[in-house]
Each structure stands twice: as structure tokens, then as C-alpha cells.
Amino acid sequence: MTAHPPLPHPDTERISLSTVLATLGDETRLAIIGELSRCGGLGMTCGQFTDLASKTSITYHVSKLREAGVVNVTPEGTRRRVTLRRDDLDHRFPGFLDSIIASTADLHIDGFEDEPNEPAELSRRNP
Amino acid sequence: MTAHPPLPHPDTERISLSTVLATLGDETRLAIIGELSRCGGLGMTCGQFTDLASKTSITYHVSKLREAGVVNVTPEGTRRRVTLRRDDLDHRFPGFLDSIIASTADLHIDGFEDEPNEPAELSRRNP
DNA sequence: TCCTTAGTTCAATGATTGTTGAACAAATGA
DNA sequence: TCATTTGTTCAACAATCATTGAACTAAGGA
Numbered sequence: 014m015t016a017h018p019p020l021p022h023p024d025t026e027r028i029s030l031s032t033v034l035a036t037l038g039d040e041t042r043l044a045i046i047g048e049l050s051r052c053g054g055l056g057m058t059c060g061q062f063t064d065l066a067s068k069t070s071i072t073y074h075v076s077k078l079r080e081a082g083v084v085n086v087t088p089e090g091t092r093r094r095v096t097l098r099r100d101d102l103d104h105r106f107p108g109f110l111d112s113i114i115a116s117t118a119d120l121h122i123d124g125f126e127d128e129p130n131e132p133a134e135l136s137r138r139n140p
Numbered sequence: 141m142t143a144h145p146p147l148p149h150p151d152t153e154r155i156s157l158s159t160v161l162a163t164l165g166d167e168t169r170l171a172i173i174g175e176l177s178r179c180g181g182l183g184m185t186c187g188q189f190t191d192l193a194s195k196t197s198i199t200y201h202v203s204k205l206r207e208a209g210v211v212n213v214t215p216e217g218t219r220r221r222v223t224l225r226r227d228d229l230d231h232r233f234p235g236f237l238d239s240i241i242a243s244t245a246d247l248h249i250d251g252f253e254d255e256p257n258e259p260a261e262l263s264r265r266n267p
Numbered sequence: 268t269c270c271t272t273a274g275t276t277c278a279a280t281g282a283t284t285g286t287t288g289a290a291c292a293a294a295t296g297a
Numbered sequence: 298t299c300a301t302t303t304g305t306t307c308a309a310c311a312a313t314c315a316t317t318g319a320a321c322t323a324a325g326g327a
Contacts, residue, residue, distance in 0.1 A: 030243050031170050038162025039315085060273060070316060072275060091273040091324045108239035116157050116233045166285085187303065197286060199305060218294045218303040 020079060020086050025101040028082035033106070036081035037113065041066050042074050046083065047117040049097045056085075056096035147206060147213050152228040155209035160233070163208035164240065168193050169201050173210065174244040176224045183212075183223035 037043055044065050049057060062071045075095060078084040082101065087094045102110045164170055171192050176184060189198045202222060205211040209228065214221045229237045 030240070031165055031167050033165075034161050034170070034240075035165025038158055038160075038165045040158050041315090043158050043161070058273080066315095067317075068274070069276090069318080073315070076275095088274095091322095093274070106239055106243045108235050109243065112233055112235035112239055113157070113161075116236065168285090185303080193285095194287075195304070196288080196306090200285070203305095215304095218292095220304070 020088070022079060022085060023082040025082070025098075025105060028098075028101065028105050030106060032081045033083060033102075033109075036077055036083060039074070039077075041070070042078055043113075043117060045074060045078065045095075046097065046113065049084065049095065050114040050117070054096075056094045058092045058094060060092070147215070149206060149212060150209040152209070152225075152232060155225075155228065155232050157233060159208045160210060160229075160236075163204055163210060166201070166204075168197065169205055170240075170244060172201060172205065172222075173224065173240065176211065176222065177241040177244070181223075183221045185219045185221060187219070 037046065045062055048062065048065075059068075059071050059075055062075075065071070066074065075084065075086060075093070078095075079086045082098060085096045085098055087096075097110070099110060164173065172189055175189065175192075186195075186198050186202055189202075192198070193201065202211065202213060202220070205222075206213045209225060212223045212225055214223075224237070226237060
């Protein structure tokens with residue numbers, strides 16, 4: 014069954030540049046976008062970001078990204094599948110996302126260590 | 141005499157993406173960048189932004205833009221010449237500034253009216 | 268059924284933000 | 298010299314932000 018109550022996302026045409034900029038002007042959220050850009054088309058779950066911040070903080074930041082129109086969040090069981098809204102952002106602000114991602118390639122968050130993870134195996138169902 | 145004490149600007153290599161994003165994630169500052177991008181190569185003075193916010197606020201926002209490495213500010217008499225750091229930003233984050241400017245073309249600030257201006261004659265010395 | 272996994276909600280907290288107005292400084296022009 | 302123009306500094310303030318920990322829900326698996 015894939016019929017979960019959807020979370021609210023802004024329509025493409027309502028995505029605001031200054032809101033997107035303000036949202037990405039945060040190291041943690043920029044790092045989330047970086048990981049998403051390198052994860053393949055399947056997206057990631059919130060749990061895969063816990064190397065960047067605490068579980069509660071990730072909930073907060075992913076909400077911000079969703080409300081700004083940067084990511085799509087889809088409930089799947091107890092998880093949330095998070096994907097970049099690539100096409101929508103490209104349509105609205107051509108070239109913007111690519112330039113961000115290119116400049117983000119070598120960024121990382123240091124100093125956070127919590128709930129240690131095996132190194133981010135992508136799209137695997139269960140440990 | 142053109143020997144005024146220079147204001148502090150970050151070196152090109154120290155310009156941080158997340159700081160630039162956070163700085164541009166503000167409607168007023170984004171509007172300043174928009175005006176600068178359309179003003180020709182000579183830059184603008186702070187006084188020419190007073191259609192966007194109060195004098196004190198402009199001082200604050202222009203400082204933010206300077207500290208982030210987005211603009212260059214040069215004292216000229218009682219004025220400050222503000223220019224975009226185009227080359228530096230292009231070198232550091234290729235394609236980024238252009239995408240912002242393109243998406244900013246039709247933006248404007250509404251609702252602010254103060255010290256009404258003649259419509260932005262560029263590079264004129266005195267009324 | 269019970270336990271685990273995955274994520275959310277909530278209140279509290281400290282930090283940062285953007286705006287205002289009054290007072291100020293410096294360069295210019297008359 | 299004196300007044301004007303241009304912009305800065307400062308303290309105050311409200312608003313927003315990011316983080317924390319405890320308690321919670323919901324879906325799956327054993």
C-alpha cells in the first residue's frame with residue numbers, strides 16, 4: 014500500500030528565490046543538498062543524514078527544505094524519502110542548482126559525531 | 141586625492157558559499173544585487189538604494205554584502221562606491237551569480253517609500 | 268503480541284537577525 | 298566659515314532561528 018497522507022509542498026511557480034537562498038544559507042542544509050546530489054535518483058531517508066546533525070535537527074532542516082520547495086518528501090512506511098526537486102528548480106532558476114552543487118562537491122560538516130553510521134550505503138532496504 | 145582608508149573585504153579564496161547564500165537570502169540585499177547588476181560597470185552609491193530601505197538599514201545591508209564578499213565598497217569623498225565582485229564570484233562559484241541575476245530580473249521591493257528619488261541617473265556627480 | 272525502527276512534536280533556550288531613531292563624523296560647496 | 302550631503306555608530310527592540318531532550322506516534326518484524 015502506497016497511500017500515505019502527503020506532506021505540503023509549494024507549487025513550482027511559487028518557489029521563491031530569496032527563500033531558497035535563505036534556506037540553503039545554512040551549512041547543515043547545504044550539506045544535505047550535497048549528499049542528495051550525489052546519491053543517485055532514488056533519494057535518501059532522513060536517517061541517512063544523522064551524520065550531519067541530531068535526529069530532531071534533521072526533522073527541522075528537512076522541513077525547511079521542503080517548505081522552501083527545494084526537496085520533495087514522501088512517507089514510505091516509517092521512513093521519509095527525500096529527493097531534490099531538480100526539474101522544478103531548473104525550470105524556475107536555470108543553472109542555479111547546478112552551480113550550487115558544483116561548488117558544494119568538496120564541502121563537509123566537521124565536528125558532529127552522534128549515532129555512528131556505517132558509511133552511507135545507498136538505497137539498501139534494511140541493515 | 142584618492143587615498144581613503146579601505147574597508148575590510150574577504151580574500152577571494154575565503155568567500156564562503158553558505159555565507160553568500162545566507163547573505164543573498166534577504167529580499168533587500170537581493171534587490172541591491174539586482175540593481176547593481178543593471179547599473180553598468182561604475183557601480184552605485186548607498187544613497188541610490190534608499191528606495192529599498194532606510195539609510196541606516198542600507199548601511200547594515202551593504203556591510204553584510206561586503207563582509208560576505210559579494211560587493212566591493214570604496215569610499216569616495218562622503219560617498220561609498222558599491223560594485224559587484226563579479227570576477228571573484230565567477231571564479232569561486234562558476235555560473236552562480238549569473239543564475240541569480242537572471243532570476244532576479246523581474247524582482248522588486250514593494251511597500252517602501254522614503255526620501256523619494258529622481259529615477260536613478262547613474263554615475264552623475266552632483267544634483 | 269511485544270519490540271524495534273524511524274521520525275515527529277513540543278516547550279525551552281540562547282543566538283542571530285533586521286529595523287528604528289538619535290546622535291555623530293567627514294567631505295564638500297557656497 | 299558655515300551649512301549640506303552622505304553615510305556611520307550605537308543602544309534598544311521584536312522577531313526569527315537552530316538546537317536540545319523528553320515524550321510521543323506509527324509501521325514493521327519477530
